[in-house]
Amino acid sequence: MTWHRRHVLSTDDWSRAEIDLVLDTTSAMVEVLGRPIRRTPVLRGRTVILFFAEASTRTRVSFELAAKALSADVTNITASGSSVEKGETLLDTVRTLTALGGDVIVMRHPASGAPYFVADRTDAAVINAGDGWHAHPTQGLLDAYTLRAALGDLSGRRIVIVGDITHSRVARSDIDALVPLGATVTLSGPPTLVPSAWRCGMTPRGTTYEPDLDRALDGADAVIALRLQTERQHAGLLPSIREYAHTWGLTEERVARMRPDAPVLHPGPMNEGVEIAASVAHGARSLIERQVTNGVAVRMALLYLLAGTPEQRE
Amino acid sequence: MRSLPIILAPDDIRRAVARIAHEIVERDRDLPALSLVGIRARGDLIAARLQQAIRVNEGVDLPLGSLDITLYRDDLTRIGHAPVVRESVIPFSVDDRIVVLVDDVLFTGRTIRAAMDALVDYGRPRAIRLAVLIDRGHRELPIRADYVGKNVPTAVADDVRVQLVEAGGTDEVELVHARVAV
Numbered sequence: 132m133t134w135h136r137r138h139v140l141s142t143d144d145w146s147r148a149e150i151d152l153v154l155d156t157t158s159a160m161v162e163v164l165g166r167p168i169r170r171t172p173v174l175r176g177r178t179v180i181l182f183f184a185e186a187s188t189r190t191r192v193s194f195e196l197a198a199k200a201l202s203a204d205v206t207n208i209t210a211s212g213s214s215v216e217k218g219e220t221l222l223d224t225v226r227t228l229t230a231l232g233g234d235v236i237v238m239r240h241p242a243s244g245a246p247y248f249v250a251d252r253t254d255a256a257v258i259n260a261g262d263g264w265h266a267h268p269t270q271g272l273l274d275a276y277t278l279r280a281a282l283g284d285l286s287g288r289r290i291v292i293v294g295d296i297t298h299s300r301v302a303r304s305d306i307d308a309l310v311p312l313g314a315t316v317t318l319s320g321p322p323t324l325v326p327s328a329w330r331c332g333m334t335p336r337g338t339t340y341e342p343d344l345d346r347a348l349d350g351a352d353a354v355i356a357l358r359l360q361t362e363r364q365h366a367g368l369l370p371s372i373r374e375y376a377h378t379w380g381l382t383e384e385r386v387a388r389m390r391p392d393a394p395v396l397h398p399g400p401m402n403e404g405v406e407i408a409a410s411v412a413h414g415a416r417s418l419i420e421r422q423v424t425n426g427v428a429v430r431m432a433l434l435y436l437l438a439g440t441p442e443q444r445e
Numbered sequence: 446m447r448s449l450p451i452i453l454a455p456d457d458i459r460r461a462v463a464r465i466a467h468e469i470v471e472r473d474r475d476l477p478a479l480s481l482v483g484i485r486a487r488g489d490l491i492a493a494r495l496q497q498a499i500r501v502n503e504g505v506d507l508p509l510g511s512l513d514i515t516l517y518r519d520d521l522t523r524i525g526h527a528p529v530v531r532e533s534v535i536p537f538s539v540d541d542r543i544v545v546l547v548d549d550v551l552f553t554g555r556t557i558r559a560a561m562d563a564l565v566d567y568g569r570p571r572a573i574r575l576a577v578l579i580d581r582g583h584r585e586l587p588i589r590a591d592y593v594g595k596n597v598p599t600a601v602a603d604d605v606r607v608q609l610v611e612a613g614g615t616d617e618v619e620l621v622h623a624r625v626a627v
Contacts, residue, residue: 133526152529159513159530168566171516201516432530435516439527 134436138250138257141266142307150275150311156432157276157425163200164428174203174438180233182224183260184210184240189399189423190260190269194237197430206233221245222252229253235437238262256437258430264298270398271304273429275312277422278353281394286313291347291389293379294357294406295324301398305355310337319347320357320379323368344379348388355396356381356406372405381407386416394418452579452597452605453618461594462491465576466498468592473543478571480508480542484560485531488512488548490611491578495547508542510535517559533563540568545592549607551577554588579618581605 132148142150163171179198183191191207198205208228219227221240228236235256238246243263250257261267279285290309296302296318306316316338322330329340341347348354359375369375386395395407395416403409412419453461473479483492489511496509513531521527546560561573576592581599595618599605602623608614 132529135526156530159516159532162532162534163516166566167568170566172562173516173518173521435530436527439521 134439137437138246138259139268139433139437140246140250140257140259142268142271142304143266145307145311147311150272150308153272153429153432153436154276154279156436157272157428160200160428160431160435161425163431164424170200170202172202173435174198174201177203177234177438178206178232179203179235179237179434180206180208180228180231180255181260182208182228182236182238184238184245185261187239187260189426190239190267193423193426194258194260194269194430197427197434198235200427200431201434203235203434206231221248225249225252229255235434258433258437261300263300265300265303266307267300267304267398268307269426269430269433270301271306271308272433273422273426274301274305274355274396274398275308276429277396277418277425278309278314278394279312280421280425281418282352284313285309288314288352289317289350290314291317291319291351291354292357293319293344293347293354293381295359295363296320296329296357297324297326298360298363299357301355301357306335306338310335314352315339317341317347317351319344321369321375324363345385345388348385351389351393353394353396354381354386354389355398356401358398358400359402359406361402361405376405380405381411383408383410383414386411392416396422399423450620450622451617452620453595453616455616458578458594458609458616458618461578462494463498465592465594466495466502469495469545469574469576470499470503472591473572473574475543476503476505476507478541478543479545480510480537480539481545481547482510482512482535482539482560482564483547484556485511485513485533487607487609487612488546490609491549491576492545492547493611495545495576508537510537512546512560512563514556514559514563517562519555519559535567538568539564539570541571543572543574544570545574545576547576549578550605551575551580551588551590551593552583552605554584554586557588558586578607579605 132152195205233255237258237260239260240262243265245262246257246259292302318340397419481492483489511534513533515528515530574591577590578594580593580596583601604621606619608617
C-alpha cells in the first residue's frame, strides 16, 4: 500500500489499509522515541506551521514534539496575539502562512469544516488538529493505536464511548478509526447529549446506542470517556455536574463490569471526579498517559507520510 | 528469455557466511564486545545466519539487532512517495560495543551512510565494521566493507538480485544485466 493523500482532514473516508499503514508506521515511530537520541533527520529543511485558533496544550505540544523528532522546523501561531485578533480573515491568514513557506499546516479551529476551506486554498499539506464538533483525526488514530497495542487485533472487540457524543469530534474520529479495524462501538451518554437520529437507532455503521452505561460496559473490551464540557450545563442540557458524575462517571465499580484488565482511555484534559474517578484515571487499567506518548508517534507517522506525497508542492 | 547468470548458488552463500563468521571473530577476539546489526530487509536475515554460524563455531550468542534506515535516507524528496517505515529492533546497548553492520549488497554506500547515522542515535559504539554478501562496486561515498562474501564487477544499470530462503525464495544471487532486465 502506498500513501497518496495530500491532507489529513478527517478519517471518515479512510480504508482499512490506510489506517493499518498509519498504525504500522506509528509502531516504528514509537521505537524511535525510545532511542537515546529521539530524533531522525527525515524532515530536515521542511517547515511545519502550527495554527491553533482554539485552546490546546497536549495536541499542540504533541505536534511540536513530533515535528522536531523528525527534524522539521516548527512555527507556532495562535489566534490570540496574532493578526487574527486584528480582524484578519481565515483566507488571508492562510495566504500568509502559505507565502511564508509552510510545507505542512497543522490547524485547530472552532468552525467545523475550516480545514477543508484551508486545504483548498494552499499548496501546503493540511492536518486537522480538531475542527468544531466535526473531527479530530489524529486523536482517533492514536486511540486506535493505543487500543491495538493493548488488545491486539481489534476485530470483534467492543469499545464503549461514553459522554457528550453530540459535541464530540473525538467520538466521531474514534468511530471512523475503530470501525474499519473490525471493532464495534457502543455509544452511551445522556440522551440530551446524543444526536437525536442516533438515539432513534440510526447510528453510524458499526455502532449502537445504549442509554444504560452499566449495560454498555458489561463485558466490554475497553472504554473511552469523553471530556464533559461543563458549559453544557448552562445550556440546559444537564441538570447538574453532580448528577452527570453520578449517572455517567466512570467509577471503579463500573469499570469492573468490563472484561478483566479492559483498559480505560480519555482524550484529556480530564475533569476528575466528573466523567472519570481519580482512582480510575490513575489506576491499573488506565492507558491515559500511554495515549499522550502514542500521540506524538502517530503525528510523526502522519507528518512523515505527508512529506513524501509527490504533488504536494508543484 | 536468456537464463540469468547466477553469481552465488546456495552452497556458495553457505560458505561465504561461514567464512565471514570466522573472519569477524578472528579480527575482534573480544567476543563479549561483539554484536551484529542487519539492515532491513535481507541484511537482517544474513546477520541472523552469521549469529548462528558464530554460535556453532564459538558457542557464543552474539547480540543481534535489525535496523530500518528509511528515516535516514537522503532521497525522500526524489523518490516521490514515502517508503514504508518498519520498526528497528536493537535489543542491547551499542555503547562501547563493536557493531558489525550486515547488508546483502554494497553498491553506492548511501545505505551504509544512513545506517551509521541511525546506529549512532542508539549510542557510541567502540567500532563499526561492515559485512556484505556482495560488493558490486560503484561507490558514491568513501565507504568500504571489512568482510565481503564476493566481489562482483557490474555495470551501474545492472541489478543484483539476492534471494534468501527466509524471505520465501531459494538461496541465490543473480546478476541481471541492464539489457535483459524487464
